[in-house]
Amino acid sequence: MKAKTVLLTFNFTFFTFLSFVFAQLDAYDLSTYKVPDVQFHRLIMGVNLNQINNLSGKDENNQFISDRTSINGNLAFDYFGFIVNRKWQNSYSLNTFNSVSYSDDQSSVLEGNFFGWNNRFRLSNTVRKYNDGEKFFEWSNQLSVTLQGDQVIGLSNDNKRFQKFIQLISPLRAGVGRIENVSFAQQALFILRKLKEQGKITKDLSHEEITAFADAIARIRSRRVFDFRLRRIFELEQLDQFLTESGIITEKDIGYFAHLNDQWIYGASILRESGYRFNFSVIPSIFYESNNFNAFSDNNTTLFSLLIGFEYDGAHPINQDWQRSFNAGAYAGFSKGMISDVTTSFDKDFSEPRVVAGMEYGLGYFPNTRSRLTLGVGTSINVSLSSTNNAFTEVLGLDGNVFQTFFRLDYTYFLLPRLRVNASSQFSYFNLFSDEFITPNNLYTFSTIQYLQYPYCQDFFCGNIYNVEKGFRQSFSLSINYELF
DSSP states (O other), X not given: OHHHHHHHHHHHHHHHHHHHHHHHHHTOOGGGOOOOSEEEEEEEEEEEEEEEEEEEEEOTTSOEEEEEEEEEEEEEEEXXXXXXXXXXXXXXXXXXXXXXXXXXXXXXXXXXXXXXXXXXXXXXXXXEEEETTTEEEEEEEEEEEEEEEEEEEESSOEEEEEEEEEEEEOOEEEEEOOEEEOHXXXXXXXXXXXXXXXXXXXXXXXXXXXXXXXXXHHHHHHSOOOSHHHHHHHHHHHHHHHHHHTTSOOOOOHHHHHHHHHHHHHSTTOOOEEEEEEEEEEEEEEEEEEEEETTTEEEEEEEEEXXXXXXXXXXXXXXXXXXXXXXXXXXXEEEEEEEEETTTTEEEEEEEEEEEEEEXXXXXXXXXXXXXXXXXXXXXXXXXXXXXXXXXXXXXXXXXXXXXXXXXXXXXXXXXXXXXXXXXXXEEEEEEEOSSOXXXXXXXXXXXXXXXXXXXXXXXXXXXXXXXXXXXXXEEEEEEEEEOO
């Protein structure tokens, strides 16, 4: 009887202690974390396969004006890095994208098979300077260069096209607020929770100790060792040294090192943020496009745009598993330029005053180091203040107000520490409110429309929104990505 009493007392004490210990970790608020002075770099190579269905508009025979099913394969390299301290936030990225595609087009305007290739290069950087606490000034640049070609083999035509696009956007912003990268604190919690579950940590951890461990992780991540084996040895040695010297770990065995290694290598690429920014923005940009059709037709577009508006960006860790984000913007401005066709001597000025507004909401789920799920929804409205959407007016423009909305779901699972599978599905819809929504002669290409819809065309399908009244697009993408370093 005495033995049973002792056993019950021990079990009650042990599980009460465990619940108290885990409560300390569960109570840690990610939104309070402030990343120390660190720098971070990552290079990922991705191979993916996409399937896209696009249906939009109907003609007098009740046939879809655009009815295309496409399959494409892509090879991409993504480099991302940032440098952070209390006075500066500097981020930069480099992306190369190469793809080949096949489409079956049953549109009323064009019927046949479509073969294409696309090579794209993107470079961006943002420098944000903080003064007087959370007041900041920001300058960023986004340069995109694209070369692409396609060939349409139909029942009555065999067309070839070569295109090149150059786009430079250089926003200037001034505002208040700061968004912190709390990914290092998230990984610290993953590691500590796992070690506690396995009984490797028995002491109560304070908020300050958890934060100190997160800072140590941030500094370890900022050290670059290109050789993967040497890098992993260095990182685990540094982690073990901190956990031992701080007294978090007192006894070590093979299980401790196994779980530490597992949580470390699979939790490295989580991106979570906390905070907000509200700013006034001035966004100048320039766009150039050249199209060559069958070596007989050559047309060019040169546009300059200026937008002025207000923006809000916010991110908040709901808890240690869930994350939400919200951003919104409203702008007014204009685009001016020239559209010309060398072959037909078509040469006209373009002018479009406009107002654009949009918002997006995101929800992320991060249950463990191996998997994550994100959901995004958004909407935008682009109001054109011109009424010249055809080739017969003296000055070209766009006539019609465009409403767009989208829903996107992304899932990531790590097969190996550096190898991940990504699945993404998106549905988008647009509606053009205009009495005369058909644009004669297809004056504006996909890239031109995307530029004129900035900044709310990246998550939508903008290719033919001024050629048809309504459109729906569904896409599914499956990719395998490998982290080079």
